[in-house]
Amino acid sequence: MSSSAARITAVDTYDIRFPTSRELDGSDAMNPDPDYSAAYVVLRTGSDDTADGLEGHGFTFTIGRGNDVQVAAIEALRPHILGRPVDELCADPGALSRDLIGDSQLRWLGPEKGVMHMAIGAVVNAVWDLAAKRAEKPLWQLLADATPEWLVSQVDFRYIADVLTPEDALGLLAQGREGATERAALLKERGFPGYTTSPGWLGYSDEKLTRLARQAVADGFTQIKLKVGADLADDVRRCRVARSVVGPDIRIAIDANQRWNVDEAIEWTKALAEFDPYWIEEPTSPDDVLGHATIRKAIAPVKVATGEHVQNRIIFKQLLQAGAIDVLQIDAARVGGVNENLAILLLAAKFGVPVCPHAGGVGLCELVQHLSMFDYVALSGTTEDRVIEYVDHLHAHFLDPVVIREGHYMAPTSPGFSATMRPESIAEFTFPGGTFWAADLDRQKEQAA
Amino acid sequence: MSSSAARITAVDTYDIRFPTSRELDGSDAMNPDPDYSAAYVVLRTGSDDTADGLEGHGFTFTIGRGNDVQVAAIEALRPHILGRPVDELCADPGALSRDLIGDSQLRWLGPEKGVMHMAIGAVVNAVWDLAAKRAEKPLWQLLADATPEWLVSQVDFRYIADVLTPEDALGLLAQGREGATERAALLKERGFPGYTTSPGWLGYSDEKLTRLARQAVADGFTQIKLKVGADLADDVRRCRVARSVVGPDIRIAIDANQRWNVDEAIEWTKALAEFDPYWIEEPTSPDDVLGHATIRKAIAPVKVATGEHVQNRIIFKQLLQAGAIDVLQIDAARVGGVNENLAILLLAAKFGVPVCPHAGGVGLCELVQHLSMFDYVALSGTTEDRVIEYVDHLHAHFLDPVVIREGHYMAPTSPGFSATMRPESIAEFTFPGGTFWAADLDRQKEQAA
Numbered sequence: 001m002s003s004s005a006a007r008i009t010a011v012d013t014y015d016i017r018f019p020t021s022r023e024l025d026g027s028d029a030m031n032p033d034p035d036y037s038a039a040y041v042v043l044r045t046g047s048d049d050t051a052d053g054l055e056g057h058g059f060t061f062t063i064g065r066g067n068d069v070q071v072a073a074i075e076a077l078r079p080h081i082l083g084r085p086v087d088e089l090c091a092d093p094g095a096l097s098r099d100l101i102g103d104s105q106l107r108w109l110g111p112e113k114g115v116m117h118m119a120i121g122a123v124v125n126a127v128w129d130l131a132a133k134r135a136e137k138p139l140w141q142l143l144a145d146a147t148p149e150w151l152v153s154q155v156d157f158r159y160i161a162d163v164l165t166p167e168d169a170l171g172l173l174a175q176g177r178e179g180a181t182e183r184a185a186l187l188k189e190r191g192f193p194g195y196t197t198s199p200g201w202l203g204y205s206d207e208k209l210t211r212l213a214r215q216a217v218a219d220g221f222t223q224i225k226l227k228v229g230a231d232l233a234d235d236v237r238r239c240r241v242a243r244s245v246v247g248p249d250i251r252i253a254i255d256a257n258q259r260w261n262v263d264e265a266i267e268w269t270k271a272l273a274e275f276d277p278y279w280i281e282e283p284t285s286p287d288d289v290l291g292h293a294t295i296r297k298a299i300a301p302v303k304v305a306t307g308e309h310v311q312n313r314i315i316f317k318q319l320l321q322a323g324a325i326d327v328l329q330i331d332a333a334r335v336g337g338v339n340e341n342l343a344i345l346l347l348a349a350k351f352g353v354p355v356c357p358h359a360g361g362v363g364l365c366e367l368v369q370h371l372s373m374f375d376y377v378a379l380s381g382t383t384e385d386r387v388i389e390y391v392d393h394l395h396a397h398f399l400d401p402v403v404i405r406e407g408h409y410m411a412p413t414s415p416g417f418s419a420t421m422r423p424e425s426i427a428e429f430t431f432p433g434g435t436f437w438a439a440d441l442d443r444q445k446e447q448a449a
Numbered sequence: 450m451s452s453s454a455a456r457i458t459a460v461d462t463y464d465i466r467f468p469t470s471r472e473l474d475g476s477d478a479m480n481p482d483p484d485y486s487a488a489y490v491v492l493r494t495g496s497d498d499t500a501d502g503l504e505g506h507g508f509t510f511t512i513g514r515g516n517d518v519q520v521a522a523i524e525a526l527r528p529h530i531l532g533r534p535v536d537e538l539c540a541d542p543g544a545l546s547r548d549l550i551g552d553s554q555l556r557w558l559g560p561e562k563g564v565m566h567m568a569i570g571a572v573v574n575a576v577w578d579l580a581a582k583r584a585e586k587p588l589w590q591l592l593a594d595a596t597p598e599w600l601v602s603q604v605d606f607r608y609i610a611d612v613l614t615p616e617d618a619l620g621l622l623a624q625g626r627e628g629a630t631e632r633a634a635l636l637k638e639r640g641f642p643g644y645t646t647s648p649g650w651l652g653y654s655d656e657k658l659t660r661l662a663r664q665a666v667a668d669g670f671t672q673i674k675l676k677v678g679a680d681l682a683d684d685v686r687r688c689r690v691a692r693s694v695v696g697p698d699i700r701i702a703i704d705a706n707q708r709w710n711v712d713e714a715i716e717w718t719k720a721l722a723e724f725d726p727y728w729i730e731e732p733t734s735p736d737d738v739l740g741h742a743t744i745r746k747a748i749a750p751v752k753v754a755t756g757e758h759v760q761n762r763i764i765f766k767q768l769l770q771a772g773a774i775d776v777l778q779i780d781a782a783r784v785g786g787v788n789e790n791l792a793i794l795l796l797a798a799k800f801g802v803p804v805c806p807h808a809g810g811v812g813l814c815e816l817v818q819h820l821s822m823f824d825y826v827a828l829s830g831t832t833e834d835r836v837i838e839y840v841d842h843l844h845a846h847f848l849d850p851v852v853i854r855e856g857h858y859m860a861p862t863s864p865g866f867s868a869t870m871r872p873e874s875i876a877e878f879t880f881p882g883g884t885f886w887a888a889d890l891d892r893q894k895e896q897a898a
Contacts, residue, residue, distance in 0.1 A: 031553045065554035072521040104480045105514035114563015159734040162711040262611035285608040287763040290770055309560060314736040321739050
């Protein structure tokens with residue numbers, strides 16, 4: 001089979017769940033017991049030929065229950081993908097993105113939000129992974145090397161053209177090319193700044209917080225994040241502990257995970273202002289554009305950040321239009337994949353708002369680093385006030401895990417989107433039949449007996 | 450088994466699809482070939498005792514592909530419902546609503562939007578159906594008879610309390626009680642005004658449009674609706690035909706089904722202004738609060754209407770805050786069920802914006818009439834500028850179908866939420882194993898052979 005004749009021969013899905021709730025990793029004011037999970041998809045292209053045998057991997061991150069619903073949504077997309085010529089797919093992932101978003105019957109289930117839209121994101125990201133592998137480049141470099149014209153062709157301007165036109169986008173990308181070669185070299189040398197959420201989970205004791213915050217500074221991070229929002233007295237105590245450990249020069253972001261109404265967000269953030277929080281993240285519903293604008297006005301100079309649960313480019317557009325956020329947090333696996341994130345990065349660039357991605361979860365660090373690195377090299381052109389979230393768990397399950405040095409994400413060098421999970425991890429943590437979960441069920445049965 | 454001991458003994462789901470695409474019923478600028486479908490759920494309470502044997506029926510309306518994903522989402526809620534005491538459930542459907550929305554792992558898949566949220570709506574609505582059957586009242590009456598205090602207890606004020614407090618809601622409902630008895634009597638006599646979309650589907654010829662528009666006026670409707678947005682020249686012609694048929698006194702609403710960007714919406718609506726459209730419905734993305742506000746300013750006195758795809762109370766809150774809509778269109782099966790629609794009706798009442806529900810589809814007329822009738826009798830207190838959409842298909846599949854007289858929805862008298870589909874319809878149109886689809890598959894195989 002020649003490369004040009006290769007087609008998508010299989011769309012395989014996996015319900016993968018890690019038992020993270022048992023350690024309180026990832027606990028916050030809204031999510032007390034997450035089991036970090038992935039609704040995982042592999043696009044296969046046939047295995048006879050090395051070149052054609054490359055696979056595209058993608059996933060939606062979930063926190064446990066409902067991962068099966070997310071897998072069902074990915075399955076519903078199979079007819080759109082199976083049999084597609086691989087060369088065409090990889091030359092124009094935007095065409096697939098438009099087909100998936102444009103399926104009017106599936107669109108009814110959103111539109112462009114929630115389970116169905118995240119499923120589209122998983123599949124679209126898998127195509128980008130495949131395209132980058134075939135181009136033998138890490139995704140950030142594939143994007144940074146692409147022409148502005150082609151990148152613009154990958155963006156769906158529907159519902160955002162009142163604020164960002166294709167001409168605007170072309171101008172921003174043309175400007176972004178200036179100095180891109182030098183920035184790519186700097187990126188390979190120094191990496192992209194990160195910040196760490198590892199010290200700040202709600203379920204951790206003050207001792208663990210102290211130890212991990214100290215470690216974060218020793219590791220070279222210049223920003224940490226604390227979860228807040230469950231109990232004000234606890235938050236005051238934990239912020240005081242953290243500030244005393246890291247000193248005045250390390251930024252402390254705080255994150256309420258949507259716990260508050262607008263008024264509560266304002267009061268609570270003001271009550272923590274003495275500890276000089278850098279930003280308050282997800283102070284209220286991600287849907288509440290006007291609420292965020294009200295909060296931002298009331299709590300300045302504390303910044304407002306949101307985005308990990310923002311459903312699509314249309315809400316991001318409005319957050320920017322309304323002056324509702326100081327920091328825009330993309331998530332690689334919440335919206336419709338790389339194509340929609342290109343639109344969001346362009347919107348942020350147009351408004352001059354820094355992008356500080358949400359990460360953590362399962363594989364979100366692996367994915368989103370590529371988008372920030374592209375943004376730095378070929379769009380915004382700066383890392384000033386830009387940091388990628390970092391959480392130090394579950395990376396070992398990936399073939400090309402993130403590499404952190406001195407608080408920086410080092411630029412990936414392997415071809416692809418860093419999305420490929422180790423086969424042995426898939427075999428162990430597939431739910432409910434994988435070896436871990438099967439043994440777990442046996443243990444439960446024994447205890448019950 | 451005594452009534453007080455009854456529990457939910459089974460949560461049965463059905464993937465039901467009607468082949469409506471074959472007649473172009475329901476075709477519009479975004480949805481050319483819908484197969485009207487229901488992800489259907491039945492809550493069973495045991496069959497030994499007549500009183501306990503009452504069932505709660507609910508559903509999400511979809512337009513075909515993906516109905517299986519929606520069924521999977523309802524299935525994911527089963528553990529929350531199975532075994533619950535029926536008396537408790539029916540005395541406080543809000544408690545279940547809070548439990549379902551509050552499941553942090555499932556919440557991650559929204560939050561409060563898309564497939565997972567609509568699944569919650571189906572289950573919550575099924576509980577209300579059961580509650581109304583056990584109370585031996587149609588749902589509108591159960592709601593209208595309830596105390597303001599209890600109704601307020603059924604509303605989740607999270608993320609809307611900056612605009613509507615429990616005290617506000619109590620005041621509106623207390624005011625709504627004044628004259629409620631008289632209005633209930635009037636409602637039983639005259640019904641609630643409807644309008645019809647039947648003439649206006651995009652796939653229909655001008656002859657069919659003419660015939661159905663004339664019929665609509667003869668049937669007593671004072672408003673019709675035309676789908677627009679695919680081709681301007683066609684829309685001009687069709688609006689001219691419709692206006693010439695119905696004369697100047699019948700309202701003609703137009704509906705773009707989200708086809709346009711903001712600028713296009715303004716230009717296109719202005720181009721149709723000579724035909725005196727009453728409202729433009731879904732001019733752009735339902736997520737674009739600020740876009741609707743811009744459109745509304747530009748096209749007055751044509752009104753702006755939206756809501757059938759608005760995901761939750763938080764977006765509705767902002768549409769009202771931003772002065773973005775003249776007409777609020779609730780949908781009975783898009784948001785989190787009756788409880789969230791109570792919140793939305795209260796928000797509309799607070800802002801004095803008339804509610805004109807979206808209906809049609811499968812069973813949406815049957816459901817939503819109850820909400821408008823409650824709104825009239827015990828909240829807004831008026832039918833002025835209020836009309837419920839009516840489409841004249843698929844009603845025969847329901848045990849308690851809507852009754853239309855002189856362009857009015859007659860008040861349901863049977864206990865429940867009018868949600869129960871005929872068993873023979875379920876048996877025929879369950880996908881893919883029901884008798885219709887099985888025979889259809891046989892036909893396709895024969896033709897292929």
